[in-house]
Amino acid sequence: MTRSLVILLLSLQAGGQADVQMNAALNRRTARVGETVLLTVTLRAPGLYGPEIEDPDFAGFEVLSTADRSSFRFSPSLGAVREFIREYTLRIDRAGELTIPPIRASVNGVYYETDALQLVAGSGETAAEFPSGLLPRPEEEVAVRLWVEPETAYVGQQVTMTVGAFFEPLVRGRLQRQPEYRPPEVQGFWTADLPGSPRPERGVYGRREYFVQIYRRALFPLSPGTVRIPPAAVIYEVRRGLVYAAETFEVESAPATVVVRPLPLDGMPVDFAGAVGRYETEVWFDRSDLRAGEAVNLVLEVRGTGNLSSIGRPELPEIPGMRIYDGGEDAEVQLRGVEFAGHKRFSWVLIPERPGRYVLPELHLPYFDPLEATYATARSEPMSLLVQPAPAAAVAAGASGPSAIRFIRTRPARQESGLPRKAAFWLVQAVPLVALLGVIAFGRYRGRVPLPTRRRPQRRQRLVRALRPLAESGDAAFFAQLRGSVLAWLGRRLHLAELSGQGVVQVQHALEDSGVPPRVALEVIDVLEECARLRYQADPPGPTVARAMLTRVDRLLALVDREAVSEKRLRAAGEPGGSFYSLAILLLALSAGLAPAQEGVGAAEPAARWFQEGVAAYGRGEYAQARELFERALAVWPQDPNLLYNLGNVHYELGGRGTAVAFWVRALRLRPRDGDARFNLRLVVGDDPVVGSALPPLPLSRDEIALLFTLLWLGGCVALIARRRWRKGYLTFGGGAALTLAVLCAVLMLYSPSRYAIIAGPDSVLRAGPVRGSEILTSPPPGTGYRVQEQRGDWLRVSRGGESEGWVERAHVELIE
Template sequence: MPRAFKTCALLLLSAACLWLNPPRAQAAQPALTITAETDKTTLGLSDSLTLAVTVTSNGADVPEPHLPSLPNFNVYSSGQSNNISIVNGRVFSSQVYSYSLTPRFVGQATIPPITLNAGGRTYQTDAIQITVVPAGRAQQSATRQTKAVRPVRARPARRTSGQQQSQQDALSEEETAFVKASVSNKNPYVNEQVNLTVRFYTAVPLMGNPQYTPPTLHGVLSEDLPPVRTGTETINGRAYNYSEIKSALFGAVSGKADIGPAKVQYQPRTDDMIDPDMPDFFQRFFAQGLSGAQSRETASSPLALEVKPLPEEGKPAAFSGAVGKYSISSSVDVKELKTGEALNLIITVSGTGNLKTIAPPKLPDMPNFRVYDMVTSLNMTKSGDLVQGSKTFKTILIPKASGLLTLPPVQFAYFDPSDSSYHSEETRPLQIKVSQGAPQAQPAVYASSGNPGASVTTLGEDIRYISENKPRSPLSARLQAVNALGRANYIPLALFALSALIVLVRNSGNNDQALLKFRKAYSSAKTPAGAAQKFFAAGQTAQGAAALSEAMNTYLCGKLGCPLGSLRLKEIEERLKNASAQVRPETIERLDKLWQELELLRFAPSQADGARLKQLPDDMLELFRTLDKELRK
C-alpha cells in the first residue's frame, strides 16, 4: 500500500477519534498518593495497634480517606497532623490520619484497602494482615512450664453442678454485664470541650472483646479520645472488670443537645470450669460450646447537655469563635529579599480546644505588600484526654517597595471557659529588608518604611493584571464563535480526509493498469454483450457472435492479465483456478459450456436457435458476475 494511502487513512482515523472523544480543557488534578501502615502486625487480644494513613498531594486541599468496614476491630480516631509547604508558589501537603484499633477476636484479621476519591479517580492502599493471639499467651506458657516441674499436689475439691448453677442463678443478665455513661460537664459553653465516658462492666468471662457502638449525637461534634482503658471496680460487693471509652464533645449551638444510648454487644462464657471427672462432663462440655457463643446486648441510659451561648459583653472585634486556651505566633521564611521576590508569612495558633473550627485570623492592612490567599494545616493530638495541637496558616507576600518594611502584628481572640471571659493575643511585628532588584518598565509604587526620614526607593510591579473588560477584536470574536461550535469543527477535517482517501484510492488504481483492468473487466464486457443482444434481435447472427467473442475476450483478458489469442480453453480454466481458490467447479463447467456454444455460433451461425440467441448474452453476463465474486481481490 502506498505511503500516501496509509497517511490519509491514519488522518481519517484520527478525525474519527477526535469526533468521538473531543479534547476537553480540564484543570490539572493534583497528584495524590495514599499509604497505610501499622505499628505492629501481631498483638494480644487485650492490646491495641495504631493505624497511620498518609495522604500526600500537590495541593492544599487533601481529601479525607474512607475507612472500610472492620468487623474484627473496634476503631477510634486518635488524631491527625498536616504539613503544608509552599515552594515557588506551588503548594505541597502531607496529611497523616491516626487510628487506634482494638481486636475483637483471636486469629487472622485483615485491614482491607483504604480508599480515597479525588478528581474522579479512586486511590487505595494495600491490605494489611494482622495476627491476634490470646491475651497473655506468653505468661500462660511460662506458667505451664513452671507447673511442669512442680511436685503434684492434691486436686482441690470439685464444685458440684448444683453449686455452679446456684452461682449462675445469683447473677441476673443485668448484673452480669451493663453499660454506664457520664459527662464531665452538663452545662458547657458553645464549643467547650466536654468528655463523655462510657464504661462497660462485666462480672463473667467473655469470648473475645465486645463490640462497641457509639451513641447517636444531636447538636454536638465528637472526637475520639483513645486508648481504651481497662480496670476493676467493686459494685455492691461484687467485683467487675470494665472497659472505658472516652470521647470529646463540643456543643455546636446553644440549647439542648442529646446523647443517645451507647450500645455494647458481647458473648459471655458460662461454666468456665468443668471438671473431667464429673459424671455429666460431656453433656456440660457440649452445652458450654453452644451457649458460649450466644450474643447479648446492653446499652447505657441517654444523656442531655444544656449548652450555654457565649456572652456578648466584652467580645473583641477579632473574635471568630475560638473557645479554649490559645497562643499565637508568626514568622517568615526570609527576612531579606529583592524586589520581585516572594516570602512566606506563617501564622500559628496553638493550644487546647476544637482546633478544627478555628478560622484564619484577619490580617491587618499591609499597603506595602501584595497578599495572596491562605492555606491551612492542622496538627492535632489528644494527650491527657484534651484535644490540643496547633493550626498553621500560610500566605505569600510580595513587597511593593524596597527599604526596611514592617509586617504589623496579627491579632487573635478566644473565649476561655475556665474563667468565662475573652482574651486577646497578638504576634510581634516583623522587620523585612527589601533591596531593589532588576528595574522594570512598569508604573512605580512608593511606600514608606515607617521611619521618618528613611530613604524610599521605587520598584516595578511584579505581576501584571489581566484586563477582563477589554473589548474584543473582530478576529477574537470570530475565533470564539468557531470554538463554540464544538465537535462541528471536526467535520471539515473529516470531509477533507475522506476526499483525499478517495482520490488516493482512485489514483493508486489508475497507476496499476493490471489492477484497473481487473476491476473494470465486467463493465468493459457489458458494452459488447449489449451490442450482441441488439444484433441477435435484428437477425444478424454473425455480428452478434463476434460481439459476444469480444465480450468474452475483454472480460477474461482483464481478469487474467494476458492476451487470449494464444490460450486455449483448458489453459484459461487452469489460470482461473490458480487466480483464486474460491472459483468453484460449477463455474468452470458453465464457462466451458458457454465457450463451446460461442465456438459453434462463430463457425455455424445458421444452426443457432433463435430463442437461445436472445438468452445467450444474459447468461454470459451472469457468468461474469459470478466470476467477479469468486475472483474478488
C-alpha cells in the first residue's frame, strides 16, 4: 500500500511539470445569418482537478446551448493529465465579419487563453423562405409545413407549392433510414416538379435548431374555383436507444387552399388560345437563297415565362403563290429560380410556286399577363423572301405541281396474300418434316433387322469361314489371301469392280464417298497395310496373329456393310438435285400457288378505273375527289400498299396530318422497303421513336418472310435427310442452321405487333381518366404516335414510355392494328 502511494505522488509531481495546452476552433469560417456554428474549446492540464473556463462576450451571436465533457488519462512520462472540452452552439444574428474574442481559463490559479477567431457571415436566406406563421413550434421534434404562393391565381398561372420537412438534430441522428416524402395528390392542375434543397440544411427556426429538407412543385390551374391541396406527409423510422426497437412515425402537414380566378372576358382577343404568362416572339427563315419549287423552313420562336406546353401552334396567314405545310415543334424548359421559363419553336414548310418577292405578314400571339391582369400580344416583324426563277429542267419535271412530299403512285400494287394465315401453307410445310421423320424411322427399322435374314452378311460369313482353316496354319500366304479377299469383297459391296487393283488412298476415298465414317475407313486401310507387311515378314507370324487379324477383319467388314451405300443404290436414289430438288420445286410451287391473285375480273376492273381516276384528280389538285375514288378502290383491294400510300398523300394535302401518318405506316407494314413513304414520315413527324417502332423490324413483308421460311425449312429437312444417307458433317451443320433460321422466320411471321394510336386531329386531348370531364393532361399535335395499353369502351389508354400517359377517345385517333 505504501509503495502505491509513493508511485502516485511521484506521478502527480511529474504531471505538475507538464505544459498546459488550450485552443479554440470553429467548425466553419463562413455562414449565413440565422445558421448555427459550433465553437469547440479544448484544454489539457496536469493534475486531477478540472479547470475553470470563462465565457467570453459573443457579440453578433446568440448562445443556444453549452455542453461540457472531460476525460482523464495517466502515463509514466507525463503523469496524470485531464482533457476538458466545452462546445458552444451559436446562432449568427447579423451579417459581416464577426470576431470571437480570446477565451480564458484558470488552472491552479494560473490563467491561459486562446487566440481570437474570425467568421464571415452572409445575409440570411434560409429563414426567409418560410412564412413566419408556419415555423415549427418549440415542442415539435419533427414537423411538416405546406404552403402555396400565390394563394390566389388565374387559370393557367403558375402556383408554387412548397413543403418543408423539419427534423431536430437528435431525432435525425437516430434515423434508421432516409425519410420517405409523400407529396399531396392534387386534382385540377397540370403539375411539374421543381428543384428543392439538394440535402438537408441546418438552421434555427422558432428558437430551435432543425435540419430542413425542401420539396417544391409547380401547379398550373386548369379551371376556376376554390381548390383544396391535401396534406403532405413524411414517414420516418427512429430508434430511441440500443434496447429499443425501431419505431415508424408519420407526420402530416395542414392542407392548403388555392383560389383560382377565371380569365377575364373583358379585353380578351378573339384569337386568344389560352396562353398565360409573359412572352415575346421571333421569326426567321432557315435559308435565303431560294428558287421556285424549292422548300424553305419558317421558324417561329416563342420565349418567356409560363406554361410553354399550353401554347398551341399559331395560325399562319395564307400567302398567295405559296404552299404551306405544318412542320414540327419542340420546346425547351428552363427555370428562373422556381419560375417556369424557356422557349418553344414552331416550324412550317413553305414552297413558292413562282419567282418573285413574297411578304410574310406579322405573326402575333395573344396571351394573358397574370401579374398585370391584362391581355397583351407578342408580335413579330413582317419579313420578305426573294425567290429566284427555277431552272428550265426543274420546271419541266415539276409540271405536276411542287409538293414537299413525294408524288403518288400511278399504278396499283400486288396485294399481300397473307400466307402465314392460311392452313394450306402450314400443311405444305409439314411434307418435308414427315419425309424427314419417315427416313429416320426407316433407318432405325433397318438397324433392328436380324443379320441372318440379310444376304450380304451371309456372303461375308462365308468369306470368313473359307479363310479360317488357312489362318490355323499361321503361314504368310494367309495374309496375302486375306488382303485379296477383303479388296474383292469391298469391290462387290461398293459395286466398284476395279477397286482390287487400286491403292490404299483410292480405297479410302471410295469408302468415305460411300458413306463409311472416316474412322472406320482409316481402320480398314490400316488392316490392308498390316496384311501387306505380314505377308513379306521373314518369320511366320503364327496362328494366334492370324486368328486375331481374321476377327478384326470380320468386325470391320460388318461395320462397312452397315454404313456404306452402294453405287447401285446411289444411282437408284438419283443425283443431287434429283428427287430432293424435285421435291423442293414442288413444295415451292405449292406455296406460291397459295397466294391468291387480285380480286376477280368483275371487281378488279372498276377498282383499276377508280385508281386511275383518283391519280388524275390528285394531279388536278382535286384532293377531296381523289380521296373518294381511292377509298372505293381500297374497299376492293384492302391490302394494296400503293393505295394506302396514295390515301396518305391525299389526307396530307387536305390537312389531315395524323390520318396521313397512319396510312403511310399501314403502307410500310405491307411494303417495308418503300422509300417514298419513309421520306414522307420523316418529313411530317421526324424521327419519332414511337412511330418508328410501329414499322416492321426487317425490310421484308410477311409474304417474303413466309417464302424465306419455306426455303430454309425445306433446305434444312433435305440436308438432314441427306445426312442420313451420306453422313457428312457439313450436312448436319447446314441443316441445323437452316432449321434455326426457319424457326426465327416463323416467329417473325406469327409475331403480333403492338397496337398503336396516331393522333388524327388538332382537337384531340389526353385526359387523366376515360371520361370527358376528367383532367386534361396535354393536347398532342396531329401525327403523334402512342402505344395502346388498354381499351375500355370508346376510350384508349395510351403512352409514350416515360414521356406521357393518359386516355384518349377512339374517334380522335387512327388505330394501327
